[in-house]
Structures are given as C-alpha cells and as structure tokens.
Amino acid sequence: MKSRLCEMLGIEFPLFAFSHCRDVVAAVSRAGGFGVLGATIHTPETIHEELDWIDRHCDGKPYGIDVLVPENLATRGERGVTTRALEGRIPDAHRAFAAGLLADAGVTRRAASERTGDMPQPFDPDNALRTLEAAFEHPIKLIANALGVPPQEMIDMGRAHGVPVAALAGAKEHALRLAASGVDIIVAQGTEAGGHCGEVSTLVLVPEIIKALGSDRNIPVLAAGGIMTGEQMAAAMAMGAAGAWTGSVWLATTESETSPVFREKMIAATSRDAVRVRSRTGKPARQLRSTWTDAWERHPDSPGALPMPFMSLISEGALRAADAAAQGGNAKARDLVTYFVGQGVGLVDDVRGAGQVVQDFKTGYIEAVERLNDLIAE
Amino acid sequence: MKSRLCEMLGIEFPLFAFSHCRDVVAAVSRAGGFGVLGATIHTPETIHEELDWIDRHCDGKPYGIDVLVPENLATRGERGVTTRALEGRIPDAHRAFAAGLLADAGVTRRAASERTGDMPQPFDPDNALRTLEAAFEHPIKLIANALGVPPQEMIDMGRAHGVPVAALAGAKEHALRLAASGVDIIVAQGTEAGGHCGEVSTLVLVPEIIKALGSDRNIPVLAAGGIMTGEQMAAAMAMGAAGAWTGSVWLATTESETSPVFREKMIAATSRDAVRVRSRTGKPARQLRSTWTDAWERHPDSPGALPMPFMSLISEGALRAADAAAQGGNAKARDLVTYFVGQGVGLVDDVRGAGQVVQDFKTGYIEAVERLNDLIAE
Numbered sequence: 001m002k003s004r005l006c007e008m009l010g011i012e013f014p015l016f017a018f019s020h021c022r023d024v025v026a027a028v029s030r031a032g033g034f035g036v037l038g039a040t041i042h043t044p045e046t047i048h049e050e051l052d053w054i055d056r057h058c059d060g061k062p063y064g065i066d067v068l069v070p071e072n073l074a075t076r077g078e079r080g081v082t083t084r085a086l087e088g089r090i091p092d093a094h095r096a097f098a099a100g101l102l103a104d105a106g107v108t109r110r111a112a113s114e115r116t117g118d119m120p121q122p123f124d125p126d127n128a129l130r131t132l133e134a135a136f137e138h139p140i141k142l143i144a145n146a147l148g149v150p151p152q153e154m155i156d157m158g159r160a161h162g163v164p165v166a167a168l169a170g171a172k173e174h175a176l177r178l179a180a181s182g183v184d185i186i187v188a189q190g191t192e193a194g195g196h197c198g199e200v201s202t203l204v205l206v207p208e209i210i211k212a213l214g215s216d217r218n219i220p221v222l223a224a225g226g227i228m229t230g231e232q233m234a235a236a237m238a239m240g241a242a243g244a245w246t247g248s249v250w251l252a253t254t255e256s257e258t259s260p261v262f263r264e265k266m267i268a269a270t271s272r273d274a275v276r277v278r279s280r281t282g283k284p285a286r287q288l289r290s291t292w293t294d295a296w297e298r299h300p301d302s303p304g305a306l307p308m309p310f311m312s313l314i315s316e317g318a319l320r321a322a323d324a325a326a327q328g329g330n331a332k333a334r335d336l337v338t339y340f341v342g343q344g345v346g347l348v349d350d351v352r353g354a355g356q357v358v359q360d361f362k363t364g365y366i367e368a369v370e371r372l373n374d375l376i377a378e
Numbered sequence: 379m380k381s382r383l384c385e386m387l388g389i390e391f392p393l394f395a396f397s398h399c400r401d402v403v404a405a406v407s408r409a410g411g412f413g414v415l416g417a418t419i420h421t422p423e424t425i426h427e428e429l430d431w432i433d434r435h436c437d438g439k440p441y442g443i444d445v446l447v448p449e450n451l452a453t454r455g456e457r458g459v460t461t462r463a464l465e466g467r468i469p470d471a472h473r474a475f476a477a478g479l480l481a482d483a484g485v486t487r488r489a490a491s492e493r494t495g496d497m498p499q500p501f502d503p504d505n506a507l508r509t510l511e512a513a514f515e516h517p518i519k520l521i522a523n524a525l526g527v528p529p530q531e532m533i534d535m536g537r538a539h540g541v542p543v544a545a546l547a548g549a550k551e552h553a554l555r556l557a558a559s560g561v562d563i564i565v566a567q568g569t570e571a572g573g574h575c576g577e578v579s580t581l582v583l584v585p586e587i588i589k590a591l592g593s594d595r596n597i598p599v600l601a602a603g604g605i606m607t608g609e610q611m612a613a614a615m616a617m618g619a620a621g622a623w624t625g626s627v628w629l630a631t632t633e634s635e636t637s638p639v640f641r642e643k644m645i646a647a648t649s650r651d652a653v654r655v656r657s658r659t660g661k662p663a664r665q666l667r668s669t670w671t672d673a674w675e676r677h678p679d680s681p682g683a684l685p686m687p688f689m690s691l692i693s694e695g696a697l698r699a700a701d702a703a704a705q706g707g708n709a710k711a712r713d714l715v716t717y718f719v720g721q722g723v724g725l726v727d728d729v730r731g732a733g734q735v736v737q738d739f740k741t742g743y744i745e746a747v748e749r750l751n752d753l754i755a756e
Contacts, residue, residue: 171650191569192582198650200570200649200721200724201568201570203580203613204570207607207610208648208724208725232585234613240749272549342582346578347582347586347589369616369747369750371615372750376744
C-alpha cells in the first residue's frame with residue numbers, strides 16, 4: 001500500500017499491533033504490519049531482553065514501543081514510589097474485599113515477593129521515561145503514549161532520535177491537545193477499544209478528529225477500537241484513517257501471553273461482554289466481564305475502585321492468581337478471570353497465528369475494497 | 379448502485395432517512411434515497427394527512443413508515459389507555475421535580491389540552507398497529523419497528539401487502555430473534571445512535587450481526603448509529619452492510635421539525651454531548667446533554683426516570699415548553715433544550731437542505747471508494 005505513513009515507517013501495510021507479547025510484535029512486523037510492544041510493565045533493566053529478542057526475530061522490519069505515562073496519577077509529584085510503599089496505603093476495606101473474592105473462589109494469592117516490592121509503582125512516569133530511553137539502544141521506529149498528552153521529555157526523545165511520537169486520543173479535545181504538544185501520529189481510539197478508553201465510538205471519533213485537525217501538520221490519524229478484521233480496517237480507511245491500531249485481536253493468537261482459559265472465554269464472548277469499568281486500573285478501561293468486575297461494580301459491599309495506581313496493586317496479583325487456579329481446573333476461579341479486551345471480542349471465533357492474522361487482514365481489506373467497487377460497477 | 383436491496387425497494391442509493399418530518403422523507407426519496415416517516419406520535423386519523431402530503435411530493439419514489447411497538451411497556455396488558463388516565467398515575471415526586479426544573483428556568487407549561495388527554499398513551503401498541511393499517515392505504519414500500527421484535531400482526535401485515543418488514547437490533551442476540559420472527563431487513567444500530575440504543579458500537583455490531591446471521595434467508599443488514607456522511611456509509615458497506623440507516627443528520631436540515639435553537643445547539647456540540655440516559659422515555663436513549671438530562675441523571679434530589687410510557691408524559695410537554703421559551707430568548711430555557719441525537723452530532727457544522735445532504739452523501743461515498751482504490755493502486 002502506498003501512503004505517506006507507510007513511507008514514514010517503512011512498512012507495506014498500515015496495520016499496527018499493540019501487544020505485550022514480543023512474539024506477536026515480531027510476527028506482525030515480519031508479515032508487513034507494524035508491531036508495537038506494550039512496555040508498561042517493564043523497567044530499563046527488563047526491556048533490553050525483550051527488544052534483543054525482537055531484534056533477532058523481526059527480520060530487520062520496523063517495530064515500536066508503547067509506554068503509559070498518565071497525566072493524572074493519585075501519587076502525582078511523589079518520586080521513587082515503590083510497590084511496597086503503596087501496598088501500605090491500600091485501605092483495609094479494599095484489601096478485604098479482594099481477599100474475600102479470592103477466598104470464595106478457593107484461590108490462594110501468594111505474598112508479594114521481595115522483588116515485586118522493590119518494583120516501581122504501576123504506571124510510574126519516571127520508570128516509563130527511563131524504559132523508553134533504554135529502548136533507544138534498539139532500532140525502534142515509533143514511540144507511543146497510551147494515555148493522555150506525552151510529557152515533553154518523550155516528545156524531545158523522539159525528536160532527538162528522529163523517531164515519530166504517537167499518542168492515543170479518546171475525544172476530539174484530546175486530539176487537539178496532542179497536536180498542539182507536537183505529537184506526530186494520533187491514534188483515534190473509540191469506546192469499543194480494550195483497555196483505557198473514552199465514550200465516543202470509533203465510527204464517529206475518527207472523522208471527528210480528522211475534521212478537527214484539518215491540515216494541521218498533516219498529522220496521520222490511525223483508527224483504533226473494535227478493529228479485528230481487514231474489512232473493518234478498510235472501513236476506517238474509507239473515512240480517512242491512515243491505518244488501523246489494534247490490540248484485542250492479538251490476544252487470541254497462538255503467540256499471545258494470554259492463558260488458554262482466557263482465550264476460550266474470548267471465543268465464547270459476545271461484544272456485550274466487554275465492559276468499561278474502573279475496577280482494574282482505577283480509570284475506565286474495557287475488559288471482559290467476569291465475577292471479578294461484577295463484584296467490584298455491582299456488589300452492595302463493594303468499596304468501589306481505588307484511583308490509579310492503587311487499583312492495579314489489588315487487581316493484578318489477584319487476577320494472576322485466579323488465572324493460575326483456573327488453568328488448574330478451578331471453575332470459580334475461571335469465572336473470575338478477566339483481561340483487557342474490546343467489544344471486538346464478539347468477532348473472535350478461533351485462535352490463529354499472528355502472521356496468519358496479518359494475512360487475513362490483507363485478504364479482508366482487499367475483499368472490502370472489491371465489494372465497494374462491485375456495488376458501483378456499471 | 380446495484381444491489382439486491384436497491385432492487386427490492388426500487389431505489390438507486392441505499393441511504394435510509396428516518397425522520398418525523400414529512401418534508402425530509404419526501405426530499406430524500408426524491409433524491410434517490412429512501413425516506414422513512416417516524417409515525418410514533420401519529421394515530422390512524424392523523425397519519426393520512428402526512429402520507430397524502432408525501433404522496434403529492436415524492437415524485438412517485440418509494441418511502442416507508444416506522445412505528446415503535448415496544449415489547450416491554452409498564453402498562454403492558456392494559457387496553458385503551460389514554461394519556462389522561464396515565465397522568466393520574468405519575469408520582470407526585472416526579473411531577474414536582476419536573477415542575478421545579480421548569481419554574482427555575484421561568485418556563486410555563488400549559489395545561490394538557492382536552493385533545494391531548496384523550497390521546498392514546500405514548501408508544502401504545504394498538505395505536506401503532508392501527509396507524510400502520512391506515513398507512514397501507516398509501517403506497518408505502520417498507521414498514522419498520524424501532525424497538526424489539528415486531529408483533530406477529532405487523533409481520534403478517536407486511537406479508538399481506540407484499541411489503542418488507544424491517545426492525546432495529548442493538549445486539550447480536552436481538553438480530554437472531556428478529557431473523558427467527560420473519561423480519562426481512564435488519565437494522566444493526568450501534569450505541570452511538572440517537573434515540574433508543576444499546577451498548578455495542580456500529581463498527582463492531584454490523585460485522586457481528588452479519589456473521590451471526592450467516593446466510594439466513596440472505597437478510598440484508600443496514601448499518602445505523604453515528605452515520606452522518608457518505609464516507610461513513612462507505613465504511614459500513616465495506617464491512618458488508620447493504621446500506622445506511624440514518625436519523626440525526628436529518629435534524630440539522632432546513633426541512634427538519636427541530637427548532638432553530640436545537641439546530642444551533644447541534645452545531646455547537648461535540649460527540650461527547652450526546653448522552654445515553656433514561657430520562658426522556660424511560661428506556662436508555664441517546665440525546666443531547668442539557669440541564670434537563672443533567673438534573674434527572676445527576677441531581678441528588680432526582681427521583682429517577684419512570685418506566686416507559688410514563689416518562690414521556692413528563693418530559694415531552696415540559697421540553698416542548700422549554701423549547702418554545704428558548705425560541706423566545708429565555709437563556710435558562712435554552713439550557714434545558716434537548717432532543718434525541720446520536721454521537722454523530724459532533725460532525726454537524728451547518729444546516730443544509732435534505733436533498734443536498736443526499737447529494738453530499740453520494741459525493742462522500744464516491745470519494746471514500748476512490749480513496750481506498752488510490753491506496754492500493756500500483
């Protein structure tokens with residue numbers, strides 16, 4: 001495909017795959033798309049191993065890295081906050097509610113290890129920027145911020161290395177702020193997306209943002225939210241998107257980091273099972289509905305979600321434990337299992353290899369264009 | 379455009395315009411689209427005048443009619459319920475809260491007239507079916523039900539007259555029930571739509587429903603929700619939709635029944651100003667956010683929405699009065715003004731003639747197809 005964006009990034013097909021799994025990132029880039037490693041859980045120390053592996057497996061094709069530097073964090077202004085320090089600030093009611101859910105399901109959560117305790121707080125901005133800096137020792141071709149306006153240091157890093165900076169926008173107003181901040185690529189992410197998302201649908205948000213940006217630096221807009229097929233990618237590009245930014249579709253690949261239990265739940269789910277709730281990170285994020293999300297959102301005894309970053313300390317370890325117990329055959333633990341996923345989960349009916357998914361996107365894309373041409377053929 | 383649906387209905391461009399305004403219906407059909415008159419507020423007596431007018435102004439082009447026969451109504455099973463009878467069953471708290479909102483804004487609501495009192499309850503199923511029967515004295519080419527599975531009588535009426543029956547679905551499960559009921563055309567309506575809507579976005583719902591229906595009687599699926607432009611219509615059709623079902627875009631036309639104040643508010647709004655709340659009809663319906671919706675949804679003293687059909691008795695008269703006062707220059711009344719509208723309101727930046735909107739859809743559609751072709755051209 002010929003476009004300014006494809007030239008800018010040296011790719012053939014503007015399908016962006018956000019994944020926490022290096023295997024997916026490498027497979028997508030190899031197949032002609034653009035893999036983006038979600039590095040939120042990494043540190044400057046751990047990121048090298050991941051990127052070394054990608055460098056060895058991506059056939060020299062371009063890839064990128066995505067961090068999450070939230071503009072608003074409950075611990076804003078505090079420096080060097082460790083996980084252990086935060087643990088001590090979690091209210092008893094929240095601790096007890098989470099423990100009760102696990103106990104009811106017969107799930108045992110291991111005590112936080114020493115190593116985990118010394119880790120930076122979840123979504124720590126300093127850690128994200130240092131991780132990004134470390135990543136520049138590798139041939140990364142894009143850096144992205146998953147929530148809000150990237151800090152100036154991130155824009156500067158991109159400039160210094162000649163690497164474009166992308167950022168996600170869930171509303172027109174966000175996109176205008178991103179454009180003003182100097183971002184090079186804007187990802188217009190609709191409410192149907194997995195993970196943190198706003199309330200406007202992709203079908204409306206993409207043209208609304210493209211229209212609002214006008215010819216401002218000719219910023220390419222990628223469409224995100226709900227896109228699982230090449231037909232949907234063509235739909236987004238019919239509206240002027242420069243490409244598609246995808247996430248959920250890679251969770252149902254053989255390479256994915258998700259558990260077999262979660263992939264089975266993806267196949268069984270309809271779009272309505274992807275709910276937008278605060279009960280995993282403290283900010284509204286779409287994820288698979290489960291007894292965990294139901295309890296936090298609907299149970300009369302629920303103490304409600306804590307703000308970011310506290311909520312992740314409660315949920316991540318608990319849900320890892322539930323996932324492990326579910327893999328061992330615990331049915332109640334299986335009911336608890338959830339992960340970030342968008343409404344597109346309703347379109348998942350099998351688990352494929354990531355390279356195959358890219359091929360299927362290309363096929364679907366071409367079929368969609370042919371469908372449109374056939375309709376207006378004489 | 380050549381398609382089975384276009385042949386079935388005798389149209390050239392599968393753009394369906396739902397409107398309560400006969401002028402819009404006739405103008406769209408004249409321009410090659412398909413106008414659908416929303417007849418919810420009509421009776422067998424009043425519908426003739428509307429359809430006579432359309433018959434005189436649509437140049438013999440096909441048009442349809444849409445009624446709303448809800449499957450669940452708080453007055454279910456009661457027959458011949460008049461507006462006056464229902465008025466007496468509205469709790470004092472709700473009456474007082476509504477009156478307080480109007481009083482705070484200096485809006486005077488006229489007493490319900492004798493004529494209004496004898497009217498059937500809002501959304502009365504018997505009235506809808508009798509209205510439909512009366513409509514068949516005119517050359518209607520489509521009947522549609524806006525909420526849930528149409529009653530068997532409605533399907534039978536369509537069959538008897540050889541007129542296709544369409545119905546709206548907000549979820550895959552609804553679409554499967556519609557298909558089983560014998561509906562001929564399914565409108566997959568995403569959460570971004572104005573009026574009653576579900577939670578799944580158009581970009582996901584359209585392919586999810588098409589996939590779920592498979593080759594079941596080869597039922598055409600129209601895409602609805604958020605579609606304001608030909609580019610978005612092309613997007614929907616790239617995913618396999620047989621056409622686009624639209625509503626909000628016609629509210630910003632010169633022919634529309636909406637007030638100048640509301641049209642100005644549409645132009646000023648972003649997509650996030652279209653909120654999905656129960657406070658107008660008792661069921662979740664998307665509408666422009668205003669001090670009216672805010673008060674019912676967020677004010678600590680709000681008694682909450684009443685179920686359908688009671689809520690409409692409170693809101694419709696009150697909001698008509700607010701609209702009238704706003705036209706007279708009352709700024710607080712203007713703040714109250716709201717009407718059903720989808721997230722696509724964020725794409726409205728002018729008021730055009732309805733025929734011009736159809737032309738702009740055609741132009742945008744062609745541009746979108748050309749854009750896709752250019753991207754893959756050698």
